[in-house]
Amino acid sequence: MADIKTLTQKDYDFLIELETLLYERKEEMPKGSYTTSMYKKGLDKIAQKVGEEAVETVIASKNEKNKETINEAADLIFHLMLLLAEKEIPLHKVIKKLRKRHNKGNHKHIGE
Numbered sequence: 001m002a003d004i005k006t007l008t009q010k011d012y013d014f015l016i017e018l019e020t021l022l023y024e025r026k027e028e029m030p031k032g033s034y035t036t037s038m039y040k041k042g043l044d045k046i047a048q049k050v051g052e053e054a055v056e057t058v059i060a061s062k063n064e065k066n067k068e069t070i071n072e073a074a075d076l077i078f079h080l081m082l083l084l085a086e087k088e089i090p091l092h093k094v095i096k097k098l099r100k101r102h103n104k105g106n107h108k109h110i111g112e
Contacts, residue, residue: 022085050079
């Protein structure tokens, strides 16, 4: 098994900060912000970007070095969080669904 470092409170706090920032950007729409430009393009473009990043993550995972996979996975998570914010689906609802599946012994989230 890989040497897995457990997520820290600082990691969780960052996800909360990022989600908060995404909602703030959606409301304020500051000029020059990448997030603003994506919101202006709309849901279809945001969803397309999530798909692109997912494919890039899969392709990167086929390489021996993990650096590219980590970079693409970060892009994927960011754009997925952007998509959720666009649809006003809080990340905690997704996490709650994962926990509910896990607690029931229904591990659909694993290998689905």
